[in-house]
Amino acid sequence: MRSLRFRSIVAASVALLAASTLSACGGDDDSSGNSKGLENGGKMTVAILGVVDGAGAQIAQQKGLFKAEGLDVNLKIVAKSTDALPALMKGDVGVIGGANLSTFIAANDAGQMHLKVIGEAATLTPNMMSVLVKPDSPIKEPKDLEGKKVAVVIPNNIQVLTMNAILRAKNVDPTKVKYTPVPFAQMGPALEKGDVDAVHVLEPFLSDIQKKQGARSVLDGGSDPVKGVPVSGYVSTKEWTDKHPKEAAxxxxxxxxxQALAASDRKQVESVLPTYAKIAPDVAKVITLPGYPTSLNATRISxxxxxxxxxxxxxxxxPDVNSILFTPQASQ
Incomplete structure (x- = not known):
């Protein structure tokens, strides 16, 4: 069943893409030699979500960090990471940024792809992802979510897994929650129209919904026991990284x-969010940011x-976590 679901996601995504056309180690910082041996002038396409998770790639683009490494990167915004799967599998896209790690690990486990994680995009921090309800909703606490429809982007993704862990810790039965797939950008309207009882949403959509609807938070999606869990990453395929090891490195x-800039200076993130996440500068200044890992860590992925x-x-x-992590060779 999991295999069929994955293939159906890929098939459904092909039409969408056709209509819209897309670590543990750092390495030497000698940019004068980094571009040597890069194919096609270092050109590569990276599909990326328009959420806070993708700030690292946007900062790298804005600050010329990709260019300094000899890369000519085309960042293409997608609504969800699975939209870019067909292009990733074909090699038209080299990397998907902000990709839901659990979805791709499951696909790798099912034999549908040979996953390589190049970097972690974001880790959970308190209140960066929350379950919101209408101001007048009868849902007052996590226990009230049993039997209710809660919007998530993809069933069984990291949103669901982390929320289930939090619910279990609060003695709530997660199997009684009715998870409903809704894209992040549509969660606000879905909540307002009553299509769902609650939305599990992350920044910047979280702050936007709270501001426009006065929505209440009934569960902090970044709280224990999942605080610090990597929710998304920069993923590729073994086929692509084997063929383009220098570009991947x-x-x-x-x-x-x-990521180091994003982690150390909030203003770096604030400066890029309005350019790709459809968020006003004043909102970018107040939203809760995730953690931005500066390395690839097997313990976190575990x-x-x-x-x-x-x-x-x-x-x-x-899964053998180390086998899915991209580690460049010393010569790269």
């Missing part, structure tokens, strides 16, 4: 530098796998 170096293991039927094997 150069991308990783630039990304880690950009926390995602552990959450997946807690979801019956999501994994059939015990």
């Amino acid at each position: 150069a991308f990783q170096r630039a990304l880690f530098k950009a 926390r995602v796998v552990d959450l997946m293991k807690a979801q019956p039927g999501l994994l059939k094997n015990n």
